[in-house]
Amino acid sequence: MSDKNKLYVTKPSLPDLNEFISYLESIWESKSLTNNGKFHQQLEKEMADFLKVEYVSLFANGTLALLTSLQVLRITGEVITTPFSFVATTHSLWWNNIKPVFVDIEPNYCNIDPEKIEAAITPQTTAILPVHVYGNPCNIHEIQSIANIYGLKVIYDAAHAFGNKINGNSILNYGDLSTLSFHATKCYNTMEGGAIISHDKITKQRIDYLKNFGFADETTVMAPGINSKMNEMQAALGLLQLKHYNNNLLKRKQLFVLYETKLQDVKGISLLKINSDLSDFNYSYFPIFVNKKDYGISRDDLYSLLKKHNIFGRRYFYPLISQFPTYRGLYSSKPSNLPIAHEITEKVICLPLYSDLQEQHIKKIVNIIKNES
Numbered sequence: 001m002s003d004k005n006k007l008y009v010t011k012p013s014l015p016d017l018n019e020f021i022s023y024l025e026s027i028w029e030s031k032s033l034t035n036n037g038k039f040h041q042q043l044e045k046e047m048a049d050f051l052k053v054e055y056v057s058l059f060a061n062g063t064l065a066l067l068t069s070l071q072v073l074r075i076t077g078e079v080i081t082t083p084f085s086f087v088a089t090t091h092s093l094w095w096n097n098i099k100p101v102f103v104d105i106e107p108n109y110c111n112i113d114p115e116k117i118e119a120a121i122t123p124q125t126t127a128i129l130p131v132h133v134y135g136n137p138c139n140i141h142e143i144q145s146i147a148n149i150y151g152l153k154v155i156y157d158a159a160h161a162f163g164n165k166i167n168g169n170s171i172l173n174y175g176d177l178s179t180l181s182f183h184a185t186k187c188y189n190t191m192e193g194g195a196i197i198s199h200d201k202i203t204k205q206r207i208d209y210l211k212n213f214g215f216a217d218e219t220t221v222m223a224p225g226i227n228s229k230m231n232e233m234q235a236a237l238g239l240l241q242l243k244h245y246n247n248n249l250l251k252r253k254q255l256f257v258l259y260e261t262k263l264q265d266v267k268g269i270s271l272l273k274i275n276s277d278l279s280d281f282n283y284s285y286f287p288i289f290v291n292k293k294d295y296g297i298s299r300d301d302l303y304s305l306l307k308k309h310n311i312f313g314r315r316y317f318y319p320l321i322s323q324f325p326t327y328r329g330l331y332s333s334k335p336s337n338l339p340i341a342h343e344i345t346e347k348v349i350c351l352p353l354y355s356d357l358q359e360q361h362i363k364k365i366v367n368i369i370k371n372e373s
C-alpha cells in the first residue's frame with residue numbers, strides 16, 4: 001500500500017515551491033542566514049499585525065519557546081499545569097528544574113479546571129501553565145483572578161491557538177506570556193518553529209536577549225541564555241505561509257463542518273464543543289470522544305479499525321503526561337486527583353483534518369465510524 005493512500009491525522013500545508021525560491025535566492029545573495037535577519041524581522045512584524053498582538057519573538061520551535069518563557073519570568077519552585085497536553089508542556093518545567101503540579105481538566109473543553117487550581121497552590125507555587133487545548137480558550141478570567149490573589153504568573157501554552165480570538169481579541173493577549181508552535185503538524189507551520197507573545201517592550205527585549213545566549217550587546221551577557229533563534233529559511237517560509245493562511249483556514253472550516261454534520265447524531269460518539277465566545281477559530285483538530293457502552297466498541301477498537309482502513313487518527317492526548325515514568329511518582333499524578341483527565345484520555349481520537357483533505361475522505365472515515373462501509 002503506497003503512502004499516498006494513507007490518511008494521517010494531518011498533512012502539512014506548503015506553498016508552491018516556486019514562490020519560495022525567490023526568498024531562497026535573497027538569502028543566498030545576502031548570506032544572512034540567522035541572528036535576527038531581514039525575514040526574521042519582517043515576520044515578527046507581520047505576524048504581530050496578523051495575530052493582533054503587541055510583540056512576537058520568533059523561536060526555532062515551540063518547546064524552546066516554552067523553556068525560555070519560564071526563564072524570562074524567572075519561574076521557580078512549583079508550577080500548576082494540566083496533564084492533558086503534549087509532553088513538551090511539562091518537560092519545559094522539568095528542564096527548568098521546576099516541579100509540575102497537575103490539576104484536573106473540565107469535561108467541556110478539556111482545559112485545566114480553574115475551580116481545582118486553588119487547592120493545589122503551596123508556598124512554592126510561582127506560576128500557572130495552562131494549555132488552550134484544541135484551540136478552545138481556557139477560563140482566562142478565573143485563572144487570572146486566582147493568579148492576582150496569590151501573586152502568580154500565568155504562561156499559556158497556546159500551541160493549538162494560532163489565530164484564535166475571543167470577541168475579536170486574540171487569546172494570546174491574556175496571561176503574562178503565551179507560547180506558540182509552528183511545527184509541521186500545526187495549522188500554521190515554518191517546518192519547525194515557535195514564538196513567545198509578550199505585551200510590553202521591556203519583556204520583548206528580555207526574551208530576545210535570552211534566545212540569543214543572553215547577549216544584550218557585543219560584550220554584555222545579561223543572563224545565561226540559550227540559542228533558540230529561528231533562522232532565515234524558517235522565517236521566509238513563515239512569511240509565505242501567512243499569505244496562504246486564510247485560504248487554508250477556510251478549507252479546514254468546511255471540512256470541520258462536514259464532519260460535524262455527519263457525526264453529530266452517532267450514538268456513543270461525542271464531538272468537541274467550540275466555545276461560543278470565540279469570534280475566530282482555527283479548526284485545527286477534530287477530536288471525537290468514544291463512549292464504549294453506547295457506541296458498542298472501545299476507543300482503541302475504533303482506532304485499530306480505522307488503522308485497518310489506512311486511516312491514522314491520533315489519540316491526542318493519550319497517555320496523560322502524569323502517566324509517563326518521569327512524572328507518575330508525583331503526588332499530583334495520582335489518578336484519583338485527575339478523574340476527568342483519565343476518563344477523557346481513554347475516549348479521544350483526533351480524526352484527520354487538514355486543508356488538502358477531500359470531502360470523499362471524510363465520507364469514507366464517517367462510513368467506517370458509522371459501520372456503513
Ligand SMILES: Cc1ncc(COP(=O)(O)O)c(C=O)c1O
Nearest residue numbers: 061062063086088159181182183
Ligand atoms: C500543546 C503543545 N505544546 C508544545 C508543543 C511543542 O511544540 P514544538 O513541537 O514546536 O516544539 C506542542 C506540539 O508539538 C503542543 O501541541
